[in-house]
Amino acid sequence: MISFENVTAIFPRGAGVKDINLRVNSGDFVFIIGPSGAGKSTILRLIYMDIFPDKGKVKVYRYDSSKIKEKEIPLLRRKIGMIFQDFRLLNDRNVYQNVALSLYVSHVKTREIKTRVYEVLNSVGLGHRVHYKPDELSGGEQQRVAIARALVKSPIVLLADEPTGNLDPKVSAELMILLKKINKEGTAIVMATHNYKLIDYIPDARIIQMDKGRIISIS
């Protein structure tokens, strides 16, 4: 499903990731852990092809970073659910519209959009905040909107960057149980996090440990 072959990606100012080899299969639940600045978010950005490797190649689904055409990137991203570390919600529209947008760009029918959006908002416990704008929500609520937006398109891979940073332990636990269920149904999940407790929820998860842009252990 996802493979990294000798991937190096360096930012103009230096830091980045180096010599990454990695394989994620459908059905995998992968944690990427490591200190701040280790390169976890960079790995995720390489997967959704926001940045491209300077060396090596990234293959996701049937797309290859060295060959993909610009036109194909949206197609790839429609298959991937992404929960960004900084949420990236749009303050000019409400919670419903933020989540629905994800389906509009995939050309889903309005009627279907409606049912799916309400369903997913309820599953993350935001049924009562549908008409709020993101800046009227608490940090944890915003994070859950971001999660809903990623889940609503039933992705084949879910990328989650520190998805519980603003959630209290109870909500975090609920989220992990939800993700576990989704994973069981066949969605691969790649999660970058500092919260080592989360790992306990997924006993059969694979763990990739990073530091200073390199993988230092992988299971």
Next chain:
Amino acid sequence: MISFENVTAIFPRGAGVKDINLRVNSGDFVFIIGPSGAGKSTILRLIYMDIFPDKGKVKVYRYDSSKIKEKEIPLLRRKIGMIFQDFRLLNDRNVYQNVALSLYVSHVKTREIKTRVYEVLNSVGLGHRVHYKPDELSGGEQQRVAIARALVKSPIVLLADEPTGNLDPKVSAELMILLKKINKEGTAIVMATHNYKLIDYIPDARIIQMDKGRIISIS
């Protein structure tokens, strides 16, 4: 130093905080905990007078929410260090400038600004990222810039909203030790967090537990 007297603050759409009574003395280290949407950030916003109570009053330092003039708000805020849940860094300037801004607005001299900014950036472990723009930093690095900006003005109260959400356990521990030291030197600290582990670092901390806009336990 800070006191809440029967404070109720309701947002246009409903939620908010109700009947808050609370007192923070100089030298206190206070944790505010509670589930997402409990009203933790709202309490902090009331302290730095970003919002005002609908009922009751908030007193901070020598300012009273029911009497404060618009002109005095900047004076109050210069005494308070704030670490926002969403960082609020400015992407149009680099790390150094983001931190220095906090001193410029307080009319500190350029030479002094320089030494103080470098000092505080080193103390949060960002000495090597001085010239990066916030969007070139990892989530955890951004959070530390936000922390540096709050600390640099040697505030008499430090408000921290989920300051370790994006930090790995090691950096979190270092930060807590730093804050403990600052607290020992006399700065009151009010921290909203879900990370109950942090509490262990400060044995003599006071803990305020919130839910649904109300304080449900206080120590």
Next chain:
Amino acid sequence: MTVFFFLIKEGFKGLIRSQYAGLFTIFIISISLILIGLGFVISRDMVFAVQKLKSQFELEVFLKYAATDREIEQFYAMLDSMPEILHASYISPDSAAKRFKKEFGEDIYSILDYNPLPPSFTIELKPIYRNVVSVEGIIANIRKNPIVDEVKYRRNLLLTLEKYQRIIFVIATLVFLFFTFVSIVLVSNSIKMTIFARRELISTLKLIGATNTFVKVPFFIEGALEGIIGAIISCGFFYALTYVANNFFYHFVYYKIQLDLKFYVGLISLGFLFGLIGSLRTVGKFLGKIG
């Protein structure tokens, strides 16, 4: 269909959200269209006036006294057969004398005791030949006939008119090109500004899998809308202008501005085009630079 309506809605919303940038564009487009429209009306009416002056332009062919009736008839026939000539009319010495009396109030025979006026023709040319070059050619042709004594026309008038017509045409074209250019550049800039203001929306859309088209279309719609609204404002201006000019100032200017539906439709099409081209120019180039 869902997507189509969604994009149209986004275009409208964008226009409202962009606020000042949008107002700017609309304002600039309406000013441009007003100036282009004025340029058009003025040059049209001036060209019209020149044309009218030109239509009064005639050649006068004076024949020799010795010309026989037969020769005159043949000459008449020749004139009639010339493709450049719209209409030729014969003025016999007698009718010339009558005209003289009408114009000068005196009988020519009372001054002289013979008629000094030669037989002549006045010739109206077809409009396209009413310019100095053609006229000189035609005259050369006519002069070949031995019975022709002299051919007169108001050369200077014709030259002046031609010069004016050319100047008017050049100025009108320049005005048109200048404001077309200005409009399109300013629409582009305004759309750039809008794109810049919504870079967050755009990069988020791209990150969640929107195609370029999906991101672009609302901007095109926004640009076109701005163009059309700007054009409608300029239409309002011209409507008011003609109303005021024709109802209140008619007595002063002895001139009625006439604008038909075509003119208004033209303005609106221009506005639409400016808006669309302005956004097309920018969106493609500028969008790539965002996320």
Next chain:
Amino acid sequence: MTVFFFLIKEGFKGLIRSQYAGLFTIFIISISLILIGLGFVISRDMVFAVQKLKSQFELEVFLKYAATDREIEQFYAMLDSMPEILHASYISPDSAAKRFKKEFGEDIYSILDYNPLPPSFTIELKPIYRNVVSVEGIIANIRKNPIVDEVKYRRNLLLTLEKYQRIIFVIATLVFLFFTFVSIVLVSNSIKMTIFARRELISTLKLIGATNTFVKVPFFIEGALEGIIGAIISCGFFYALTYVANNFFYHFVYYKIQLDLKFYVGLISLGFLFGLIGSLRTVGKFLGKIG
């Protein structure tokens, strides 16, 4: 001091960062100043031309044939004492006859055997009295004298000149007011746009304890800078215009545009004012709405 430099630097940076909004403002201000400047130059030169025409304006006072030398002398003295009169000169019948000869090439005595030309005065009025109302008053005064036969002046010319002067003045004022208004409104809008684009910066500044002044000053600096840059562009335009007009088209127009330093300083001050007032108008009102 630190803060002062910081704010100035922020103003400059803001201008660069605001990009299109800033360019827009500069563009609009320079266009406005060009049009205001043109309005000024044209109206100044037209007023000048009218004044020049008016300076050639004279009253002619024809005396009765019967006037004695003494009466004429007294009359001369009276004219000289009138405060409205700049200069009066006596034209005796003899010098009038000489003038006749000069103008018409014929000796008046060769046509008639007496001199039919009466003694007369030509009177130049002081500039401020060169208008129909004053002139009528002065004439009524002069007519009271019994030796005066008739007073002539070119009433229609004067009326026309007055009318034009008034129209030019009104148009120039309207142009000035219109573009002043447009400039200020557009500068306000552009600054609003800039404020809107930097609302994050503003609200963050406020949250970390910046006073309102601290937040506002960079916008004022930015507005003033935009105004000055716009003005410099318009100065460039006028410099080029005078250069081209006076060097290349001088032969066609027989007219030299003259612009002194004061004109350029005036433009720059106007630009500065437009920019400053534009930002003052907005910033206070609009800033309160943010964070």
